[in-house]
Amino acid sequence: MTTTGTPALAFNDVTCRFAARDGGEAYTAVANATLMVQAGEFVSVVGPTGCGKSTLLNVAAGLLAPSSGTVEVFGERLVAERGVNRRAGYMFQADALMPWRRGIDNVVAGLEFRGVPREAARRQGEDWLRRVGLAGFGDRYPHQMSGGMRKRLALAQTLILSPDILLMDEPFSALDVQTRQLMENELLALWAESRKSVLFITHDLEEAIALSDRVVVLSAGPATRPIGDFKVELPRPRDVSEIRMTPGFNELHREIWNAMKEEVLKAYARQKAA
Amino acid sequence: MKIGKFKLTVLRLLVLGLAIGVWWALTDPGFLPPIYFDDPGRAAFFFGKPFRVFEIIINWFVSGEIFSHLGITLLETALGFIVGSVLGLGIGLWLALAPTASAIFDPYIKGFNSMPRVVLAPIFAVWFGLGVWSKVALGVTLVFFVVFFNVYQGVREVSPTVIANARMLGASKRHLLRHIYLPSAMSWVFASLHNAVGLAFVGAVVGEYLGSAHGVGYLILQAEGTFDINTVFAGILVLTAFALLLDMAVGLVEQRLLLWQPKTSETEPV
Numbered sequence: 326m327t328t329t330g331t332p333a334l335a336f337n338d339v340t341c342r343f344a345a346r347d348g349g350e351a352y353t354a355v356a357n358a359t360l361m362v363q364a365g366e367f368v369s370v371v372g373p374t375g376c377g378k379s380t381l382l383n384v385a386a387g388l389l390a391p392s393s394g395t396v397e398v399f400g401e402r403l404v405a406e407r408g409v410n411r412r413a414g415y416m417f418q419a420d421a422l423m424p425w426r427r428g429i430d431n432v433v434a435g436l437e438f439r440g441v442p443r444e445a446a447r448r449q450g451e452d453w454l455r456r457v458g459l460a461g462f463g464d465r466y467p468h469q470m471s472g473g474m475r476k477r478l479a480l481a482q483t484l485i486l487s488p489d490i491l492l493m494d495e496p497f498s499a500l501d502v503q504t505r506q507l508m509e510n511e512l513l514a515l516w517a518e519s520r521k522s523v524l525f526i527t528h529d530l531e532e533a534i535a536l537s538d539r540v541v542v543l544s545a546g547p548a549t550r551p552i553g554d555f556k557v558e559l560p561r562p563r564d565v566s567e568i569r570m571t572p573g574f575n576e577l578h579r580e581i582w583n584a585m586k587e588e589v590l591k592a593y594a595r596q597k598a599a
Numbered sequence: 600m601k602i603g604k605f606k607l608t609v610l611r612l613l614v615l616g617l618a619i620g621v622w623w624a625l626t627d628p629g630f631l632p633p634i635y636f637d638d639p640g641r642a643a644f645f646f647g648k649p650f651r652v653f654e655i656i657i658n659w660f661v662s663g664e665i666f667s668h669l670g671i672t673l674l675e676t677a678l679g680f681i682v683g684s685v686l687g688l689g690i691g692l693w694l695a696l697a698p699t700a701s702a703i704f705d706p707y708i709k710g711f712n713s714m715p716r717v718v719l720a721p722i723f724a725v726w727f728g729l730g731v732w733s734k735v736a737l738g739v740t741l742v743f744f745v746v747f748f749n750v751y752q753g754v755r756e757v758s759p760t761v762i763a764n765a766r767m768l769g770a771s772k773r774h775l776l777r778h779i780y781l782p783s784a785m786s787w788v789f790a791s792l793h794n795a796v797g798l799a800f801v802g803a804v805v806g807e808y809l810g811s812a813h814g815v816g817y818l819i820l821q822a823e824g825t826f827d828i829n830t831v832f833a834g835i836l837v838l839t840a841f842a843l844l845l846d847m848a849v850g851l852v853e854q855r856l857l858l859w860q861p862k863t864s865e866t867e868p869v
Binding site: 383386388409410411413414415417419420421422423424425426427434435437438439466467468482483486 | 758761763764765766768769770771778779782783786858859
């Protein structure tokens with residue numbers, strides 16, 4: 326691993342246990358996970374379904390305190406009890422927009438919470454609506470938008486605060502393939518402008534390779550931890566649909582899939598047994 | 600199959616006409632040979648005469664006598680609704696966000712809610728007199744629980760993702776209350792608006808009926824005391840029409856306030 330200064334995000338030996346609902350044995354979602362994201366780096370985390378990927382993100386966001394281990398944000402220790410990670414933006418898998426706010430009011434919510442004057446916030450909001458391709462749709466309520474438009478809105482809502490770290494939890498998994506590739510390309514373009522650190526969680530290996538500088542493979546749950554770390558040295562700027570055709574992509578895909586396959590089968594067997 | 604608007608209105612009026620026709624035919628002395636009552640005037644004594652009832656209603660409106668009574672009933676309804684809603688909203692928000700307090704008060708709230716509130720009317724009459732406030736109090740006890748349970752539910756059902764997202768966007772506890780919990784709870788309150796206004800109306804009328812000097816409920820009570828069944832029916836009809844109007848007004852308010860909620864008509868095929 327190349328260490329260029331303090332990492333933007335560092336998990337040190339993080340373990341997360343959850344009390345079982347029926348009072349039985351505690352469930353260990355994540356065990357002894359150590360993972361770094363450098364400043365400006367795009368890291369994807371892939372793993373079989375139900376392996377605790379979201380838990381890892383919630384810990385990084387400061388929404389969840391780990392049972393043991395620490396998280397450092399630009400060298401500073403994150404303590405969930407003292408509040409969320411103020412340097413991170415989080416894009417959730419599920420719809421997280423406020424349904425009672427119009428598009429523009431959703432985009433500027435973060436600025437409003439930070440006390441930015443209404444006029445200035447609105448100007449920035451309109452600008453971001455335009456940048457995510459929603460110019461003229463600011464008056465619509467979330468329920469009047471398609472799934473893809475809602476994701477764009479969520480992206481604008483997160484990026485308007487210009488967070489140093491972007492946490493993304495399978496943000497595009499609910500979209501159809503075409504919309505999804507469009508969104509992936511737009512995300513890459515926006516990322517190229519500002520080079521945030523990104524921790525991107527997905528179960529889709531192709532998406533992970535096409536977007537990232539590095540792909541981290543997680544083991545099957547419970548007690549998930551990183552078991553593989555692959556550098557993606559494909560040229561940028563990339564087009565996610567074209568890069569899938571290149572030989573370098575296929576080779577990486579084979580290599581990472583070999584590491585993942587066993588874990589996916591394990592997870593599948595466990596689900597079937599349950 | 601969809602029916603045209605005009606046709607629908609005609610059919611609805613036809614049902615009304617038919618009902619009044621049957622009412623008239625069964626109560627008009629001598630129109631039908633006696634079926635059940637020996638005395639031809641007996642049916643009218645028990646069920647009133649439709650045209651006499653309409654005459655009374657028209658007289659009420661022409662002389663203007665009804666307006667002060669309607670005004671009082673409306674005032675009691677409005678006050679009961681407003682006070683009950685504000686209390687329900689405040690206490691609902693508080694208990695939904697304070698689990699310990701909620702656990703302590705839970706059995707008492709359930710107890711009060713399962714108590715038939717109408718039995719409180721005599722007590723309220725003693726406490727607040729026979730004027731407007733005893734009716735308001737009865738309305739409040741009815742409205743409060745509807746609003747309270749809806750707010751409680753509304754706060755509990757806010758999507759955890761929406762809360763987490765707001766926190767990540769920098770929302771403080773106060774921001775969460777103002778921008779997440781309150782709007783979410785309000786949507787549930789509006790969903791129960793028809794119910795709440797209806798109950799405030801019930802509280803007002805039942806209160807008047809049990810003891811008062813004004814209001815439409817009082818008119819009915821008076822008429823009943825003299826076996827004036829036609830006036831009783833007239834009062835009931837006025838109350839019904841009034842309740843319908845109130846419900847329509849609530850529908851209009853609702854439409855304006857719940858703009859952000861998906862309507863089924865938006866996805867209906869043309």
